[in-house]
Structure formats: structure tokens, C-alpha cells
Amino acid sequence: MKQIFVFFILFQILNCEIQGSNCSPSIQEHAMDSPYSDVEKLLQKTLPDSVAAVILDIYTGEILAVHQSKTALHRSFPIGSLIKPLTACAGLIRGSLDPNDLIYCYRSGYSDFNRCWYLNGHGRVDLTDAIAYSCNSYFRHAAQKLRFSEFSRFMENLGYSMPRTFTPEDEIDLMIGLNPSLKMTPLQILTYLSLFYNDGVLFDWTCEGVPFKKISMPDKIRDLIRRGMAASFRYGSGSGLQNATHQDSLFVKTGTAPYRLGGVEDHTKTHAWTVVFYPGDTPRIGIVIFVTQGVGSKQGIYWAGQTLRILEGRIW
Numbered sequence: 039m040k041q042i043f044v045f046f047i048l049f050q051i052l053n054c055e056i057q058g059s060n061c062s063p064s065i066q067e068h069a070m071d072s073p074y075s076d077v078e079k080l081l082q083k084t085l086p087d088s089v090a091a092v093i094l095d096i097y098t099g100e101i102l103a104v105h106q107s108k109t110a111l112h113r114s115f116p117i118g119s120l121i122k123p124l125t126a127c128a129g130l131i132r133g134s135l136d137p138n139d140l141i142y143c144y145r146s147g148y149s150d151f152n153r154c155w156y157l158n159g160h161g162r163v164d165l166t167d168a169i170a171y172s173c174n175s176y177f178r179h180a181a182q183k184l185r186f187s188e189f190s191r192f193m194e195n196l197g198y199s200m201p202r203t204f205t206p207e208d209e210i211d212l213m214i215g216l217n218p219s220l221k222m223t224p225l226q227i228l229t230y231l232s233l234f235y236n237d238g239v240l241f242d243w244t245c246e247g248v249p250f251k252k253i254s255m256p257d258k259i260r261d262l263i264r265r266g267m268a269a270s271f272r273y274g275s276g277s278g279l280q281n282a283t284h285q286d287s288l289f290v291k292t293g294t295a296p297y298r299l300g301g302v303e304d305h306t307k308t309h310a311w312t313v314v315f316y317p318g319d320t321p322r323i324g325i326v327i328f329v330t331q332g333v334g335s336k337q338g339i340y341w342a343g344q345t346l347r348i349l350e351g352r353i354w
């Protein structure tokens with residue numbers, strides 16, 4: 039296995055050197071005879087055109103199956119709450135976020151500036167609950183304690199540069215996922231969230247710099263993020279996937295993002311996201327589902343469920 043991985047990395051390095059800076063085709067799609075070819079065919083048959091999906095081998099960077107590849111691999115969209123595990127990670131690494139912090143998410147109205155997306159309030163939440171529920175109140179607390187310059191530096195280390203400067207209010211919103219300027223391709227955010235599951239191997243799909251690098255992260259911090267994403271499946275925003283899989287446990291993060299397409303914002307619509315790491319406690323593959331037009335994150339969960347059914351051979 040190790041040899042295959044080393045070969046893959048060497049291939050990537052050579053590929054980059056040969057193709058120079060114009061090497062976006064370095065995205066490694068599966069071979070025609072891959073066992074996942076059938077999965078990809080079923081994705082094409084089952085998922086509508088408004089849904090993009092990628093199934094990624096998180097250790098080798100091979101794209102095992104893709105649906106709507108132009109959207110999934112090459113187009114950037116606001117990522118919404120998918121930023122929250124990275125915001126938490128940055129805060130934990132910098133020491134601004136204490137994993138023992140407890141925050142009370144109060145009931146609120148639409149006009150409340152600091153409201154959570156869940157107007158009834160999540161009550162008392164810790165970091166695990168906050169990731170599981172995607173609680174805005176907790177993450178506003180986390181973002182207020184983290185300097186934006188430190189968050190930016192953390193993201194830059196992953197290869198993501200902030201698109202511009204922001205007002206202090208927008209900086210907080212951006213770290214919570216409420217600002218549509220924070221855009222990524224579905225493959226890109228899947229790659230970033232894979233860091234919590236693949237020993238910190240970061241693939242560089244633009245291939246403008248080195249093809250991959252290792253992101254070091256204390257095991258304790260990695261485990262805290264994983265715990266939140268496991269709780270999302272057990273009782274949080276990802277629990278809708280329980281009836282879509284034979285797995286007893288999965289790592290899930292959902293996201294709802296402000297709708298922005300072709301530079302146009304529309305407050306009546308949202309983008310819906312779901313990221314899943316599969317299978318069970320020792321994931322090997324990452325799945326990202328992006329729904330161009332959704333309502334909340336429900337459509338993301340629905341199509342992630344259909345994708346899991348395909349993987350488990352229950353849609354043919």
C-alpha cells in the first residue's frame with residue numbers, strides 16, 4: 039500500500055513539473071476500468087443535474103467517482119457552515135478556543151443580530167454539540183475569540199487566500215460561514231475536511247505549488263473535530279443519514295450557504311452541502327454533495343443518502 043502511495047506522489051510531482059503552472063488536469067479521475075465506474079454510472083442515473091458529487095480516496099487523492107464534474111471540480115461556491123470544523127481547528131490550535139467552553143444558545147427572533155439559525159435555540163452546547171448542530175451561537179463565540187489574521191494564516195497554510203479585506207462584522211460572519219465571499223470548489227472543501235481523517239495529507243489540486251503537503255495537527259484536536267462530526271450523524275444535522283446506510287457510525291458535516299451564482303446573490307435561495315467520511319470509524323473515502331439550489335441542508339442530506347445507498351449496492 040505504501041509503495042502505491044509513494045508512486046502516486048512521485049507521479050504527481052512529475053506531472054506537475056511536466057505541466058508547469060497550467061496543470062489543473064492533474065486532478066486524478068479514476069481509470070475507465072475502475073470498480074467505481076459502476077458507481078459513477080449510477081450517480082449519473084440517480085442524481086439530478088443540479089447536484090454535484092465527488093467520491094474521493096482520501097489517502098491517495100484518486101477521484102473514485104464524480105457527478106457534474108465541471109461544478110464539482112472546477113467551480114467555486116459559498117461553503118457556508120462547512121467552514122466551522124476549520125474555524126474550530128484554527129481556534130484550538132491558536133489556543134483561543136477552549137474545548138471545555140460551554141455556550142448557551144438562546145431562543146431568538148429573525149431580527150436578532152446574533153441569532154442562531156435554529157430560532158428555538160440549541161440550549162447549552164459544547165464543541166461536540168456545536169459541530170453536530172452547526173450552532174451559530176457557539177461559533178460566533180469561537181470566531182470572536184479568534185483573530186481574523188490568525189484564521190487567515192491558518193487558511194493560507196492550507197493554500198486558501200482570503201479574497202479581500204472585510205469589516206470586523208464580516209470577518210466574524212465569514213468564520214461562521216454566513217458570508218458568501220468564502221467560496222471553494224466542492225473538491226477543495228472535501229480535501230480540507232479530509233485532513234481530519236487522512237493523517238493530514240493535503241492534496242493541491244491547482245498544482246501551482248507542491249502537489250501535496252503534510253499538515254501537522256495534534257491528535258487531540260483532530261479527535262475533537264471528529265467527535266463533533268460523529269455526533270452530527272448520531273443526533274445532529276447529519277442524523278437524517280441513519281436510515282440511508284448499514285453503518286452504525288459515520289462522520290458528517292452539513293452546510294447551508296447563502297446563494298450566489300454567477301456573482302448574483304438571491305436571499306430566497308440557499309446552496310446545500312453535505313460531506314461524509316465513510317465507512318464507520320476508520321474512513322477511507324470522502325464524499326461531498328453540493329446542491330445548487332436547496333432549502334436549508336435537507337437536500338444535501340437526501341442526495342448524500344442516495345449516494346450511500348449506491349455505494350452499499352442498494353440502488354442498481
Ligand SMILES: [Zn+2]
Binds near residue numbers: 159160161172174
Ligand atoms: Zn444554536
